[in-house]
Amino acid sequence: MARRIAPIAATFAATAALLITACGGGDDSSSTDDIQGADTGSKSPSASASESADSDRPDVSLPKDFKLVFDFDKPSDAKHAAALADAQNYIRALKHGIAKQDPNDPAYQFYSAAQAAQYAKSQIEEYVKGGWTVNGTDRYYDEDTTTLNDGKGVLVTFCRNQAKFYGKEIKTGKILYTEESLNSYQTFRLLMVPPSGSSEVWKTGNIEVMGKAKECQ
Template sequence: MTRRALPTTAAALTAVAALTLTACGGGGDAKSDDIKGADTATATPTVSASSGSGQPDMNLPSDLQVQFDVTRSSDTRHAAALDSAKNYILALNHGITAQDPDDPAYQFYSLGNATKYARNQIQAWVKDEWTATGTDSYYKARTDDVGTSRGVLVTMCRDQSKFYGKNVKTQKIRYTKESLDSYQEFRLFMKPPQGSEKIWKVLQIEVQGRVKECQR
C-alpha cells in the first residue's frame, strides 16, 4: 500500500497522449498514487451497446463497492470514453481483489502505459499481501476532446476516505482517518476504437493526490 506520486501535469499528460496515440502506448512505467478502489453497488461494468462480446469478468467481493456519481454526456463519443474509463477502474480493482497481476480485465480496457500502470499497482498490492474493502467514490467527472487526435481526456475526483486495505492472511482491516490525502484527481487519456476494435481504451493515466478541489 505504498504511495507513489506522479509529477506529470494535466498539460503534459495531454501532450504525451496526443503524441503516443498512433504508437499504441509504449514508454516507461507511469508512477502514481496507488489506486485503491472498487465498483458500483452491484459491481457491474458499464459497457456501451456497440462494445460487442468478450467482456471480461469484473465481479467484486460483496465487501467492496465503487460508486460513480457522474453524469453521462449526451455526446456519444464522450459517453463511450467515460464508460470505458469507469470500466478500467473496475478492472484494476478486480485484479487487486483477485490478487492477479496478469488479470485479463484491465488488459481488456487499456493499452501501453495504462496497462503497465495497472499491472504494477496490482503487483504492489499482492506483494504486500493486501486486498481492498470498503467504498471508493468517484464524482465530478469531466470529458474533454484532445486536439485533433479524436482522443478524450476523462477527469474524475476520488474520495477514498471509506476505502481500506485488508490483509489477505489475517483479514485485519487497516482503517484510516479522512484527511486531504483521501482526495485525488484521476486523469485518463482515452484512445478511440481502431480497426476491428469496438471499445475505447485507456492509454495514459495520471493520479494527482491531495486535491483540495475534490474535497466535499
C-alpha cells in the first residue's frame, strides 16, 4: 500500500516539470496494489481505452472472465478528457500485462513513463511471482481532473472498489475470493504528462495509490 504524500498536487507539479522536460526520473514510491480486491460501477462512461486512438496503440485486451469498469463521466475540457482516457488506458494496460504474465509487456510501457512504469512492472511481477491472474470485476469511479500549475500536466484522481476483483491461480484455476472491507477501497492519483511531438498519447508519469480510503465507500 502506498504511503501518503501530503502536498500531492505540489509534488506532482514538480515531477511534471521534470517529466515534460527530461521525460524521466520518478520517485521510489511504488505502492503495492492489493492482489485480490476490486469491484466496478457504471455511470455514463467517459471515452473508453479503446476510443482514444492512434493506429499504433498496443493491444490491451483482457480475459473474458475479467471485467474492467470505469464509471466515469467524460470531462467537457478536451485536454482533461484525453488525459482521463489515457489514464484508463494505463490501468487497462497494467491488467493486460498481468493477464499476459509479462513484466515487460509493451502495453503499459506505451502508456507510462518514469515511476508509473516502475509501478506497473512491480505489480505485474507480484502476480507472476504468486502464480495469479485477474478475475472478477474491477471498478473505478468518482473521477476528477485538475490542470497542474505548469499549465501542461493534468492530475487525474479516482476511487477504486476491489470488493469483486479477485486473484485466480493460474495452475489450478482456483479463485481467491475475499470479503468486502475498508481494504477494498483505494484512492488513485495519476500525473498525466501531455503528448510530445506527433504523439497523441498522454502518459502516466507518476501514480500514488492510497489504501483504506473511507472517502470512497
